[in-house]
Amino acid sequence: MQASALRSALRNSRQPIAQAGVARRAYATAKTQTLKERLAELIPAEIENVKAVRKEHGAKAFGQVTVDQVYGGMRGLPALLWDGSVLDAEEGIRFRGKTIPDCQAQLPKAPGGSEPLPEALFWLLLTGEVPTPEQTQALSKEWAARAQLPEFVEEILDRCPPTLHPMTQFSMAVTALNHDSAFAKAYQQGISKKDYWGPTFEDSMDLIAKLPNIAGRIYRNVFGKGKLPAIDPSKDYSANLATLLGFGDNEAFVELLRLYVVIHSDHEGGNVSAHTGKLVGSALSDPFLAFGASLNGLAGPLHGLANQEVLIWLRKMKAQIGDDISDEKIKEYVWATLKGGQVIPGYGHAVLRKTDPRYTAQREFALKHLPDDPLFKLVGQIYKIAPDVLLEAGKAKNPWPNVDAHSGVLLTYYGLDQMNFYTVLFGVSRAFGVAAQLIWDRALGAPLERPKSYSTEAIKKIFANKP
Numbered sequence: 445m446q447a448s449a450l451r452s453a454l455r456n457s458r459q460p461i462a463q464a465g466v467a468r469r470a471y472a473t474a475k476t477q478t479l480k481e482r483l484a485e486l487i488p489a490e491i492e493n494v495k496a497v498r499k500e501h502g503a504k505a506f507g508q509v510t511v512d513q514v515y516g517g518m519r520g521l522p523a524l525l526w527d528g529s530v531l532d533a534e535e536g537i538r539f540r541g542k543t544i545p546d547c548q549a550q551l552p553k554a555p556g557g558s559e560p561l562p563e564a565l566f567w568l569l570l571t572g573e574v575p576t577p578e579q580t581q582a583l584s585k586e587w588a589a590r591a592q593l594p595e596f597v598e599e600i601l602d603r604c605p606p607t608l609h610p611m612t613q614f615s616m617a618v619t620a621l622n623h624d625s626a627f628a629k630a631y632q633q634g635i636s637k638k639d640y641w642g643p644t645f646e647d648s649m650d651l652i653a654k655l656p657n658i659a660g661r662i663y664r665n666v667f668g669k670g671k672l673p674a675i676d677p678s679k680d681y682s683a684n685l686a687t688l689l690g691f692g693d694n695e696a697f698v699e700l701l702r703l704y705v706v707i708h709s710d711h712e713g714g715n716v717s718a719h720t721g722k723l724v725g726s727a728l729s730d731p732f733l734a735f736g737a738s739l740n741g742l743a744g745p746l747h748g749l750a751n752q753e754v755l756i757w758l759r760k761m762k763a764q765i766g767d768d769i770s771d772e773k774i775k776e777y778v779w780a781t782l783k784g785g786q787v788i789p790g791y792g793h794a795v796l797r798k799t800d801p802r803y804t805a806q807r808e809f810a811l812k813h814l815p816d817d818p819l820f821k822l823v824g825q826i827y828k829i830a831p832d833v834l835l836e837a838g839k840a841k842n843p844w845p846n847v848d849a850h851s852g853v854l855l856t857y858y859g860l861d862q863m864n865f866y867t868v869l870f871g872v873s874r875a876f877g878v879a880a881q882l883i884w885d886r887a888l889g890a891p892l893e894r895p896k897s898y899s900t901e902a903i904k905k906i907f908a909n910k911p
């Protein structure tokens with residue numbers, strides 16, 4: 445290892461796990477440490493950290509739970525442990541304490557690139573530490589080596605009718621990977637609880653590694669784009685994903701995918717896809733079964749599918765208004781959508797109360813790479829109009845755009861204009877966050893999830909004589 449790389453390894457190895465607050469040491473050795481080796485070092489300290497937190501704070505209450513929260517989709521209810529990221533309503537997401545601009549500045553990049561590599565983000569989500577460029581590259585290689593799909597999974601995909609939504613195909617293929625789950629096999633062989641995290645880690649690495657081949661195969665099958673090329677072990681994850689989709693020669697598109705995967709990877713634990721994965725994993729279903737369930741949640745139009753819906757909504761707008769779109773016409777179209785009892789896709793959020801920093805990151809990418817694109821300009825124009833309409837309508841708690849308002853426009857610009865494929869790319873990204881938490885859940889011995897439910901009659905009885 446070169447002196448500069450060693451210095452950087454030493455510096456990185458001193459960073460604490462951000463939110464877990466584990467103060468700790470560990471100096472990198474001369475050999476490039478693997479992610480699994482680093483994790484094995486971190487787990488015992490984190491188990492002690494959780495024990496200490498529970499001993500000191502275990503009996504304390506976050507606050508009241510109201511009946512409205514039970515009816516209202518549990519908004520704001522503190523109920524889940526999630527270490528990879530925390531969402532602030534005003535500021536947006538932080539991955540292990542780092543904002544998106546922090547990640548753009550601090551995570552290793554591809555040679556000549558300026559966007560952070562998803563490999564490095566996964567290392568950060570799992571360990572709270574920024575990996576060295578060598579560690580990042582080692583992950584690219586490891587994922588490339590694990591990328592091949594079992595033949596029967598390829599056949600499942602090849603037999604799907606092109607009319608079957610890409611997200612359904614995606615979920616089927618991921619679920620079928622459970623055939624070779626290291627965790628499921630180890631469980632059948634009587635693995636001890638304390639060792640669960642090892643095969644969960646192996647399955648999670650396989651899961652992430654195989655997603656580009658699944659996504660690429662679906663894309664090529666559904667949209668008739670020809671034969672799937674092979675994974676190139678000398679390329680990073682996003683470059684391979686871009687190649688499998690047929691855009692590998694476009695370096696700007698590859699950069700977009702790097703940014704895309706990073707910003708879509710994780711959004712704390714309560715969102716539908718993350719929570720579903722954690723919930724299903726809590727039954728000790730393996731990572732393929734757990735993440736297959738996540739994908740089914742991500743495929744809903746109020747969640748990940750909103751990126752598809754945004755493009756459909758924009759196309760309808762253009763079809764109705766024509767190409768010369770005035771502010772007044774946009775305002776009328778937004779009002780018509782609301783009056784038709786529909787949502788404005790890409791706007792609003794269950795937690796955020798400001799513009800999503802993931803929207804801002806994509807807007808900045810567009811300003812750099814496609815400032816004159818008409819669809820990008822339209823999205824910017826809507827940003828100036830839709831929030832006021834939503835505020836005037838008076839229902840949405842957050843009138844600002846979320847991540848989905850922008851992603852499709854960028855993909856469309858580069859020629860990936862099949863919008864019913866967009867949520868597949870969101871799903872590839874979300875695997876990073878869900879997998880990281882599944883590994884920690886098994887390492888920390890997270891229990892089966894089983895909250896209490898009530899019927900309306902039971903609620904009436906409980907509060908019958910209470911003011």
Ligand SMILES: CC(=O)SCCNC(=O)CCNC(=O)[C@H](O)C(C)(C)COP(=O)(O)OP(=O)(O)OC[C@H]1O[C@@H](n2cnc3c(N)ncnc32)[C@H](O)[C@@H]1OP(=O)(O)O
Pocket residue numbers: 745746747748750782786787788789790791792793794795839840841842846847848
């Ligand atoms: C990656 C992601 O998942 S980001 C979210 C992607 N989803 C979308 O962009 C779809 C459009 N947005 C929405 O439907 C919502 O804002 C959600 C689902 C994201 C959040 O829902 P909630 O937390 O319930 O939002 P909120 O508390 O503001 O809802 C209050 C009312 O405003 C409405 N509202 C919220 N956002 C919007 C919107 N964009 N357009 C129209 N109405 C809206 C809700 O439907 C609700 O109406 P109701 O009282 O008739 O049921």
Ligand SMILES: O=C([O-])CC(=O)C(=O)O
Pocket residue numbers: 710711714715716717794795846847
């Ligand atoms: O946080 C949420 O509820 C939805 C969201 O933006 C995401 O999952 O990325």
